[in-house]
Amino acid sequence: MNSTIELLAPRYDIAWYPWAVQYFFMIAISYASLWLAAPALIFGKKAWLPTARLALIACVSTTLVAPVALLADLHQPLRFWHFYAYANTHSWMSIGSVVLPIYLISVLGLAWLAWRPALQAQRSASGLGGFIAKWLSLGNGATPKVLVAVVGLTALLLSSGIMLYTGAELAVVKARPLWNTLWLPPMLVATGFIAAAGLVLVLNRASGLRSNDATRQMLYVLLGFCAVAGLIALSWLLDGMNAHVGSVAAALESVRYSPSWRSTALWGSVTGAALFAVVALLLLRPPHRQPALFAWAWLLGLVAIHMGWMFRWVVLMDVQHVARNSAGFHHYGIPAGSSGILGIVGTFGLWLTAILLIELFIPWRQAQQGGVNTPASLDAQASSDPLAATSDSLNAKQGAPNHG
């Protein structure tokens, strides 16, 4: 055995910037929260309605912001129309560029249908809120439930397309062994659901909705997908443990030679296991103790969001730092500008703006599976959750009929 040193190793910059992480994160929350909204909005399960309302606002806001992050990751964003002028069916990215806008339209369609009854109820309100409700609700006609279900099912189908293309886009890249595994697409979906459930938990608290049903349901979703993610990680490991090449071999090599990869691997597994354990513990508490504990579930939500984001950061950014031809590991600081911190903060800022605009102008708390929204049914829903009534100064100011 000889020892070798590399005298001149050029620096290879990363090709995808943190914008890519933001896109993969936002679009994962988008498709996963759509599925969380599905039981109530598409299949008519009333018990899931509070979850669906929270999931829908999460879904719409992330669906709007994700494509912005994607465009920003192009080095020539103004040439985005080339995707349609010169579509290449050989490329997963090109297929994604077709699926994404149709998916966006279907999500906006579903949200409009689900919010329409409440918008109609708000038509007579004074001020900008009433004006927007009048303009957005497009008349007083009833919203057929069948239409909501059909549009919702279309959106679900297209969301599967998004899951498939975002995963496949990475998994086909042989040049990055860590991506080149069939286990990556399902893992992206599983961590997407973890992040989306986490976001619903946080929104449940931040919006003042504080529905215990939603919290319980999201904790079960978290539990399930933590278990699924764990199983996928284990299968991936066992699948490739004895191979000399491939995804697992590359990962083991990275962990062996790089302290930062070691701490990343440790952090990821410990956080995942801890999240699973705490959620399980919470759900095993006696029912009368649960409401008090559920008030803190939003903290678990934050951890879950962190999991979803960090997984994408490691997969998309850290993997690009693994040198393919030169010796050693590349170490990069995150730049401050638009290809770094500014991009990350900017995307989250835009997302917050989207959430706030919806909060200001859309009575999203009354989303339902079509039909007609009567003030009586709204009152019944509002009073079923006493905390919700006290928390909602924003909507009350605009004269929403059921708050205050």
Place this chain on the structure above:
Amino acid sequence: MDAIRRSLLGQLARLSAGAALVPLSSLAQAGINQQPARREGDPTKRYGMLIDLRQCIGCQACTVSCHIENAAPLGQFRTTVSQYEVQHQESGELATFMLPRLCNHCENPPCVPVCPVEATYQQQDGIVVVDSDRCVGCAYCVNACPYDARFINERTQTADKCTFCAHRLEAGLLPACVESCVGGARIIGDMRDPNSQISRLIQEHRDALMVLQPEKNTLPQVFYLGMDERFTTRPVAEPVALEVLDPHGQEMGYEFHH
């Protein structure tokens, strides 16, 4: 044009039929991520390069002449020469090993099918090029190339790579790196012409030739003579701290921290 449209329609048909009937794995094989049709270039030629490592002294003349010929931004290279110092662990004897790297103009280039707008394509003479007017700068190809042969050009904000100096070949000139190589280590030519120098060398040294990362199944068309097998994949090597500064005093090379 008709042939292209026909193949496109064929792909679409296969895709939609696939989506309805077959499991996902076979959908992925039904055309997605497979090579699109080659276009432009001379179909009677197939360019390739043979690098005789026994002649390479690691002077980086190729790196510099390529950089000037193709006006690459500072710190970004279409070709470089990796330099290794190898020590025999028992005898302590030292040797240097030079490995010129460039685009391999693969027979199965992984960078081509990933391009969402077909801005990067393979010519019929085998040369892989980028249409920088069409490129959207998504950098998918940069990630898809196992050889680090591509980069996003800072100035044009589009993908950039070695073209075997196609513009010079067209004018009957040799690529800048070949022209400037002091040892004559780089030999380029038409591999379809049995009398070309490269064809004769390939014939003569067929068993000794090696390519980089053969396991990736990209079928590289840059062949190395005098290669050590341990360098065909990423070599197990210790990096050495080395700073290369640009005229503004900014570090362009790699700074290693142990």
